[in-house]
Amino acid sequence: MIRGGKVLQATFEKPDAMIFDLDGTLFQTETLLLPAYHAMFDTLRAEGLYKGETPPESLILGSLGMLLEHIWQRVMPDVDPAVHRRADSLLLDYQLEGLRQGDGRMYDSVADTLSRLRSQGVRLFVASNGLEPYVKGVVEHKGLAPLFEGLYSAGEFQTRSKVDLVRMLMDTYDVRSAWMVGDRSSDVEAGLKNGLTVIGCDYAGFRKEGELEGAHAILSHFEELAALIK
CATH class of the missing domain: 3.40.50.1000 (HAD superfamily/HAD-like)
Known part of the structure; x- marks a missing residue:
């Protein structure tokens, strides 16, 4: 205690x-998350869903343990909820790909x-x-x-x-x-x-x-x- x-x-x-x-x-x-995090924002920008620099890594690392919807409210508070759902999908895809490649x-x-x-x-x-x-x-x-x-x-x-x-x-x-x-x-x-x-x-x-x-x-x-x- x-x-x-x-x-x-x-x-x-x-x-x-x-x-x-x-x-x-x-x-x-972080050994799996951070590469996927940066790849996710690259894709969001390429799809026209996000503008600006990738938010600091400390924001998502400090949010670990929360539900994903609450994580994105901290990391990307000013975007449409549909972007959050796209972020869910992209981050998962990049992480699973990383696992298949032996990352993490x-x-x-x-x-x-x-x-x-x-x-x-x-x-x-x-x-x-x-x-x-x-x-x-x-x-x-x-x-x-x-x-x-x-x-x-x-x-x-x-x-x-x-x-x-x-x-x-x-x-x-x-x-x-x-x-x-x-x-x-x-x-x-x-x-x-x-x-x-x-x-x-x-x-x-x-x-x-x-x-x-x-x-x-x-x-x-x-x-x-x-x-x-x-």
Whole structure:
């Protein structure tokens, strides 16, 4: 738990399941996102849908964890919503193409740590605010699909918040106890409002000050996760 600006680390009983955010938690998002982001704006300009310079990378990186419609409201606030929908399509296409070409990296020790947890009987899930083809594409192209029991995305289930997405996942798979593992305030909220132990991830560098307030423990490296089990 974060109290008075200090992180108090503890260990916890092994849960039935762990539910992971994707971007900034398992996947080093910028390694795939930023080339696709620039290609997307090049195409929008070529199609006459956007004028001016590409917005700073910091705008989209700082928006990770939000629903796409909210991301574009921050990145391109003054364009027609139809341009936002075109941006959805283009960004997804460029990211999937990047994955097919081998672009994008998982954080260090993700595969080994997830395999270790699975071998200990922990059920593994993803809950992401991203689009379904992107979420499933990352996990599949990086060879991690066999480790996960379910991959849930806001894009697939049209949920308005990660709280709802996680609750749906838990109900569907009859999850009795779980840890919510993620790097954004939406992950903390989703965990706490569903009665879960929340593990904050503080290595992506995208979060705002205080964003992980309320997390029960904080990771500086993903491989620290397994050591939190009693």
